Amino acid sequence: MSAMRRHIECVTLVVDDYDRAIAFYVDALGFELREDTPGEPVPGNPRKRWVVVAPRGAETGILLAQAADDAQRARIGAQTGGRVGFFLHTDDFARDHAALRARGVRFLEAPREEPYGTVAVFEDLYGNRWDLLQPRARATPLAIARLVLASGNRGKLLELRELLADAAIPVHAQSEFGIGDAEETGASFVENAILKARHAARATGLPALGDDSGLCVDALDGAPGLYSARYSGVHGDAAANIAKLLDALRTTPPDARSARFVCALALVRHAEDPQPILAEGVWEGRILGAPRGGGGFGYDPVFFDPSHDCSAAELDPALKNRISHRGRALASLRDRLFAQAR
Incomplete structure (x- = not known):
């Protein structure tokens, strides 16, 4: 029939x-x-x-x-x-x-x-x-039925799910597959993102997105940088990381606290993908003297965005997703996905 x-x-x-x-x-x-x-x-x-x-x-x-x-x-x-x-x-x-x-x-x-x-x-x-x-011409991204985020960070997972919602690509945390974190031995955010993506793709057999990001403070010669998540010595302890950062800047005047969030994304279609799809995003701001706001995660409460006159933790989540380093990196990644699908 x-x-x-x-x-x-x-x-x-x-x-x-x-x-x-x-x-x-x-x-x-x-x-x-x-x-x-x-x-x-x-x-x-x-x-x-x-x-x-x-x-x-x-x-x-x-x-x-x-x-x-x-x-x-x-x-x-x-x-x-x-x-x-x-x-x-x-x-x-x-x-x-x-x-x-x-x-x-x-x-x-x-x-x-x-x-x-x-x-x-x-x-x-x-x-x-x-x-x-x-x-406007509608492009279709590369055929990806499911995507594994090579991270166990719930904040990153929620942000990426929100940012990819209209692309109808389900995003799973690698922890859903019982996968631990890859060893971050790269010399840059991009190298670490690729390492993470290959690690998750190899363990799941699925396309994987590696995300490596961090906070770079000019007065600290770019620190915490690659070590942002474990700046205090304990991986993922946001309160301890913020406390150490503020202590390191305690004598630094407000106009010398320029900083930026940097995000590198790497998408691999399989573990041995010879050409990962790469994207980077940068969010400029400065470090506050004390935390403000209850939203976001990580260093968001002490990262001040001058264009919106508030901390990253005070921003509306939808707005933050558009203007953040991760939002900008993902927008760039989407453009690359669409370009390769044409």
């Missing part, structure tokens, strides 16, 4: 007059008149017609329904409560924007760039709002 195939044939747009509406949608917008046949008379509309217009080649059409009473007439131009209710997609925004303006179509704004494409809002003859939209 074949699968059921369904689609939306048409949507209704209430109009005041069939011919006036046809003139606008066909002559001004360039739609085709797909159907215009007489219908059965109804009270208030003795000359009812079945009128369908549509962009050329479109599957879904617009049924132009002439209002038959006062209640329907009151809805003309107000079917969507003043919001954009119709979306006209194009493969050449500049061409169609110029053509519609030349035909007298009224645009309510200048063209603008959005994450989803180039868009401008226009009105039809009744005041209904439409988007003229050229969607």
Whole structure:
């Protein structure tokens, strides 16, 4: 038995007059008149017609329904409560924007760039709002069904899951597979990220993402750097690490406490992948004299972001995910994934 195939044939747009509406949608917008046949008379509309217009080649059409009473007439131009209710997609925004303006179509704004494409809002003859939209090309990342994060750090795991949510790639911590941490013998964040990724991929047989990151303080010659997680001597003791950092900077004035978070990501498709996909991100700031905020993890409470006038631990999590070193590194990694998939 074949699968059921369904689609939306048409949507209704209430109009005041069939011919006036046809003139606008066909002559001004360039739609085709797909159907215009007489219908059965109804009270208030003795000359009812079945009128369908549509962009050329479109599957879904617009049924132009002439209002038959006062209640329907009151809805003309107000079917969507003043919001954009119709979306006209194009493969050449500049061409169609110029053509519609030349035909007298009224645009309510200048063209603008959005994450989803180039868009401008226009009105039809009744005041209904439409988007003229050229969607941005959608790239698909490399086929990855599951991804192992080569870390047992829950904070990193939650951040990465949030950042990858719209890519629909499940992220698992290596601890879910009973895997311990790789030995960090690299001389840089990138080298350690690759070591971690290969270690997790070898143990699970799955693609793996290695993340090595740290805090680099200029007044301390780049320390804690590669040793950020174990700065106090105990791996992962954030409170002890912060205490040691603040003690090391106790005589350093505020204007000399410049610092940055650095994140290196390495994705390997298998343990022997000869070309790991690499990305780095940097977040500039300075070190506070005392912790502030209850969010984040690690050194976040003492890392001050001057552009937002707060500590990393005081930032909204969604905002932090966009502007942090890890967020920037992951955005760069996504770009590389998409580029290789094209």
